[in-house]
Amino acid sequence: MPEYGRYCPVALASEVIADRWTPLILRELILGNTRFNDIARGMPGISRSLLVARLRHLEKNGVIATYPSPTGKGSEYHLTPAGKDLERVIDSFGRWAIEWLFDELRPHDVDPVTLTWWMHRRIAADRLPPVRTVLEFRHVGAEQEVIWLVLERGEASVCIQHPGYEVDLRVTATTAELADVFQGYRHWDEAVKEGRIVVDGLPRLARALPTWFEWSPWVEVTHERAHRPVEVRAEVR
Template sequence: MPDYGSYCPVAMASEVIADRWNPLIIRELVLGNTRFNDIARGMPGISRSLLVQRLRHLEKTGVVETWPAATGRGSEYHLTPAGRDLERVIDSLGRWAVEWLFDDFRPHDVPPATLMWWMHRRVDPSRFPPLRTVIEFRHTAPEPQTIWMVLDHGQASVCLQHPGFETDVLASADTAAFADVFQGYQRWSEAVDAGRIEVAGPPRLTVALPTWFRWSPWAEVTRERAGRPVAGPAPR
């Protein structure tokens, strides 16, 4: 990692979070991903060796600490108090990007598995049905793929193979439609009404489905920004 010097608070903070991957690692930890493989799944494109390197750097700088896993196998990564305080920074970065880099966003480029992984992190267990519920997300394009999400005992699991349980709710759409809802460009009900997402299953489940998710942390600000006209050139 580069040494930016200790002559300025911004320079010192940059030594911790200025690397491309460090804010994303902190984002994953803020969202509750503590196992190495779970952190890696939320960051497509990073190599395992580089992730190890960045986690060690964050641990060395006092942002991350390693705990023995509750299962007794392996380790978990957790934010220290200093790391948890960076949640404000991550949120501000996301909001700034929505405000000023909006036209450069490419939400439709997200792979189906990554999108489903992001969605499963942003669930509201207090709204889950009382019994185990299996949602089958059928991605129709650009690459057809079916992914299941199992809601059970307050936990959400993503399955790339059939989980062995019957599907309770089927949601079909191209990945772009699911991504638009998650990112905040369109509400679930709007996408369904527009025919972009098709949902099948008992009405009590199909109606409740969008309440099981909190969607992107920046969904509301994205929705607001998407509805705002692009500013033209300043008058002379």
């Protein structure tokens, strides 16, 4: 762990949150993931040993607290008041990148499983149907995969094997098109109208489906940035 010195508040904060992967771990915790495996699933590419080390570092510095899982297996990680106060910092990170690094963003690099995992943690629990509802996502194109979301009792479960229940809605699209909607480059209704996303099932459920998701925390700022007119600069002679 680098020592930046304690003579400057930015240097001191950097010792806690500026290491690689640490802001993403905080993002997962802020979004409500409290179990080790759930945190790891949101960050494909991080090793388990490094995640353990980063969680210990955050706990040591008072950002998170570890509690026994109510299931009796493993532990859960919860933000302390200091950790919750970092939500505005992580939000600013995202907004800054959208404003100033927009052309470098690669939303289509996400794989089907990771995208579905992101979607499941952004469920609007109070808007879900009162009975169990099964969504089947058929990813077509270069990456072909079928993944299910089971919505029940205000929660969502990701299944990479058929859950054994009847499918209520089938969504067919490329991973890129779904990623565009999740991130905010395109709105759901727009993508459906243009045939980029096809939904099969009861019309009333199909109409309600987009309201069941909160999408990315930066969906609105991304949509505004993606549709901002390109500035034309006069050539200086």
